[in-house]
Amino acid sequence: xxxxxxxxxxxxxxxxxxxxxxxxxxxxxxxxxxxxxxxxxxxxxxxxxxxxxxxxxxxxxxxxxxxxxxxxxxxxxxxxxxxxxxxxxxxxxxxxxxxxxxxxxxxxxxxxxxxxxxxxxxxxxxxxxxxxxxxxxxxxxxxxxxxxxxxxxxxxxxx
Amino acid sequence: xxxxxxxxxxxxxxxxxxxxxxxxxxxxxxxxxxxxxxxxxxxxxxxxxxxxxxxxxxxxxxxxxxxxxxxxxxxxxxxxxxxxxxxxxxxxxxxxxxxxxxxxxxxxxxxxxxxxxxxxxxxxxxxxxxxxxxxxxxxxxxxxxxxxxxxxxxxxxxxxxxxxxxxxxxxxxxxxxxxxxxxxxxxxxxxxxxxxxxxxxxxxxxxxxxxxxxxxxxxxxxxxxxxxxxxxxxxxxxxxxxxxxxxxxxxxxxxxxxxxxxxxxxxxxxxxxxxxxxxxxxxxxxxxxxxxxxxxxxxxxxxxxxxxxxxxxxxxxxxxxxxxxxxxxxxxxxxxxxxxxxxxxxxxxxxxxxxxxxxxxxxxxxxxxxxxxxxxxxxxxxxxxxxxxxxxxxxxxxxxxxxxxxxxxxxxxxxxxxxxxxxxxxxxxxxxxxxxxxxxxxxxxxxxxxxxxxxxxxxxxxxxxxxxxxxxxxxxxxxxxxxxxxxxxxxxxxxxxxxxxxxxxxxxxxxxxxxxxxxxxxxxxxxxxxxxxxxxxxxxxxxxx
Numbered sequence: 228x229x230x231x232x233x234x235x236x237x238x239x240x241x242x243x244x245x246x247x248x249x250x251x252x253x254x255x256x257x258x259x260x261x262x263x264x265x266x267x268x269x270x271x272x273x274x275x276x277x278x279x280x281x282x283x284x285x286x287x288x289x290x291x292x293x294x295x296x297x298x299x300x301x302x303x304x305x306x307x308x309x310x311x312x313x314x315x316x317x318x319x320x321x322x323x324x325x326x327x328x329x330x331x332x333x334x335x336x337x338x339x340x341x342x343x344x345x346x347x348x349x350x351x352x353x354x355x356x357x358x359x360x361x362x363x364x365x366x367x368x369x370x371x372x373x374x375x376x377x378x379x380x381x382x383x384x385x386x
Numbered sequence: 387x388x389x390x391x392x393x394x395x396x397x398x399x400x401x402x403x404x405x406x407x408x409x410x411x412x413x414x415x416x417x418x419x420x421x422x423x424x425x426x427x428x429x430x431x432x433x434x435x436x437x438x439x440x441x442x443x444x445x446x447x448x449x450x451x452x453x454x455x456x457x458x459x460x461x462x463x464x465x466x467x468x469x470x471x472x473x474x475x476x477x478x479x480x481x482x483x484x485x486x487x488x489x490x491x492x493x494x495x496x497x498x499x500x501x502x503x504x505x506x507x508x509x510x511x512x513x514x515x516x517x518x519x520x521x522x523x524x525x526x527x528x529x530x531x532x533x534x535x536x537x538x539x540x541x542x543x544x545x546x547x548x549x550x551x552x553x554x555x556x557x558x559x560x561x562x563x564x565x566x567x568x569x570x571x572x573x574x575x576x577x578x579x580x581x582x583x584x585x586x587x588x589x590x591x592x593x594x595x596x597x598x599x600x601x602x603x604x605x606x607x608x609x610x611x612x613x614x615x616x617x618x619x620x621x622x623x624x625x626x627x628x629x630x631x632x633x634x635x636x637x638x639x640x641x642x643x644x645x646x647x648x649x650x651x652x653x654x655x656x657x658x659x660x661x662x663x664x665x666x667x668x669x670x671x672x673x674x675x676x677x678x679x680x681x682x683x684x685x686x687x688x689x690x691x692x693x694x695x696x697x698x699x700x701x702x703x704x705x706x707x708x709x710x711x712x713x714x715x716x717x718x719x720x721x722x723x724x725x726x727x728x729x730x731x732x733x734x735x736x737x738x739x740x741x742x743x744x745x746x747x748x749x750x751x752x753x754x755x756x757x758x759x760x761x762x763x764x765x766x767x768x769x770x771x772x773x774x775x776x777x778x779x780x781x782x783x784x785x786x787x788x789x790x791x792x793x794x795x796x797x798x799x800x801x802x803x804x805x806x807x808x809x810x811x812x813x814x815x816x817x818x819x820x821x822x823x824x825x826x827x828x829x830x831x832x833x834x835x836x837x838x839x840x841x842x843x844x845x846x847x848x849x850x851x852x853x854x855x856x857x858x859x860x861x862x863x864x865x866x867x868x869x870x871x872x873x874x875x876x877x878x879x880x881x882x883x884x885x886x887x888x889x890x891x892x893x894x895x896x897x898x899x900x901x902x903x904x905x906x907x908x909x910x911x912x913x914x915x916x917x918x919x920x921x922x923x924x925x926x927x928x929x930x931x
Binding site: 257261296356 | 587625820
């Protein structure tokens with residue numbers, strides 16, 4: 228299995244949904260891109276083209292925005308995305324050991340996607356739940372106080 | 387009409403949720419219905435009850451009995467005993483040993499522990515954040531009513547100036563002065579922006595307020611808009627805080643329905659509209675001009691200052707940008723007056739400060755205490771000492787942009803001026819307490835890695851300086867360092883501080899400066915002896931030929 232690419236209609240629909248929710252003013256650009264990214268998993272070139280036409284924003288600006296923000300991606304990601312906090316508060320309470328366990332388990336490194344398209348592994352800056360570090364987020368599920376031993380069990384919940 | 391006689395709070399922080407808080411919450415509702423008391427008892431899932439011990443917690447008001455850890459199978463008994471029969475279900479109560487001082491602020495209300503002073507977080511975790519009525523019952527929108535009925539915009543600014551409130555985003559700029567600048571600035575429309583892009587590692591105070599008391603922020607923003615003459619406002623919430631965004635959306639909707647927001651507020655001719663703007667994951671957008679760029683739909687690259695946003699902000703118009711915590715102080719100041727506010731904290735930094743306590747201590751969590759408390763007090767009283775009895779080595783304050791504070795400075799009062807004098811920074815209020823098992827080189831490496839990735843890349847000192855510093859620190863931590871690297875590091879650190887365009891670069895070199903000032907011997911051991919004294923760094927080659 229490889230990473231799935233959404234078809235043209237799905238992209239059109241996602242763009243339409245985002246605009247109907249946020250409106251078509253340029254100050255809503257980032258919320259709109261956020262929504263499309265969430266719906267499709269990334270920002271396909273076709274989606275950026277449509278946003279560009281509707282908002283009358285140059286494509287160059289859209290690509291610079293899309294590649295600047297950490298939550299936006301211009302490349303397809305795996306079926307499940309793991310975000311691992313690498314900031315200091317998680318680091319001092321055992322984050323590094325958990326990170327090693329995740330890498331060992333999936334056999335990939337930061338920024339990579341597993342060959343079967345299942346997992347994308349990303350390190351991120353603080354997620355704002357530092358009271359329960361080390362913190363790892365799988366898709367929308369947050370896991371706190373993670374230990375290396377828990378990693379295989381947590382990842383096994385996703386298929 | 388529903389008449390509530392008891393209120394049940396369930397802790398919904400990530401740890402509690404992981405331990406089954408949602409099951410407990412659902413079970414509670416089912417059981418309460420089964421006993422036929424659902425018209426009298428209100429159950430609320432609150433974001434956070436302050437501390438993470440004995441999670442999930444269930445707190446029953448008005449008696450303020452704390453149960454925990456509660457399992458779904460305990461719920462039937464709890465409801466029957468406490469809510470139906472009215473007896474405390476003693477077996478389920480969190481044990482004294484577990485709780486002594488741990489939910490300090492809950493017990494403080496009963497007068498048993500002096501502990502904390504809550505102004506900003508007065509209501510967070512105690513009221514139903516999805517109910518505007520609940521907020522109003524707890525003095526909500528009273529301050530706004532007072533402002534619109536009795537005060538002129540200049541009166542409001544005078545009052546805020548007199549209270550001595552200083553910005554809680556890290557810089558500590560006097561809030562009243564900033565409001566004055568915007569009010570006097572020519573041009574219209576004017577904008578009010580709340581900076582809720584809380585991305586400083588180790589800080590989650592704003593999330594707690596946004597999730598637990600969203601109306602407080604809405605009220606404060608309307609007051610601020612009235613004072614400076616703004617007609618439109620934005621709350622810039624970081625993209626990761628989806629629950630906070632949801633709660634704010636609801637709060638704005640409710641406030642509009644009630645006439646606290648929108649056209650002709652309280653039937654006066656003052657109108658104000660408020661939007662929520664979601665970020666997309668960029669630390670730099672916490673910098674106010676980057677945040678403004680981001681709202682305008684661009685990459686978050688800070689502008690050159692001056693001109694400041696107070697005169698040339700969003701769309702080039704006068705704009706007030708305040709932190710969440712700063713704004714959350716406003717309604718209380720209006721209600722109780724400047725004198726009252728000045729009775730907390732120190733003369734130059736009045737009021738309270740919310741700190742997040744993290745790291746190798748017995749208790750992590752969040753406290754709101756008067757300004758001027760010392761680090762030693764925080765560790766011994768609120769954090770209940772160091773974990774496993776290890777020694778306190780250093781604290782990293784204020785998130786990444788703060789300082790590395792050695793144990794020798796732990797008696798410095800934590801307020802803006804005392805910290806400035808000691809050459810350290812208070813920052814956003816995160817206190818990462820580290821024990822002897824942590825290595826300063828490793829810590830600096832982690833912090834610089836953060837800046838290296840989060841630098842927006844606009845100006846050279848920061849873009850190149852962070853990367854190069856990280857490379858050198860990485861080499862030192864792997865036993866590849868040279869003594870000549872140290873002066874280079876110092877120079878990079880100074881260049882970052884002096885030449886960078888914005889706060890990110892200006893503070894990025896602080897950890898390097900701090901570890902070389904306070905922990906030079908430890909750094910040199912990595913280079914001269916190829917040994918990490920704390921045993922953290924994985925030295926690749928023990929002997930370098």
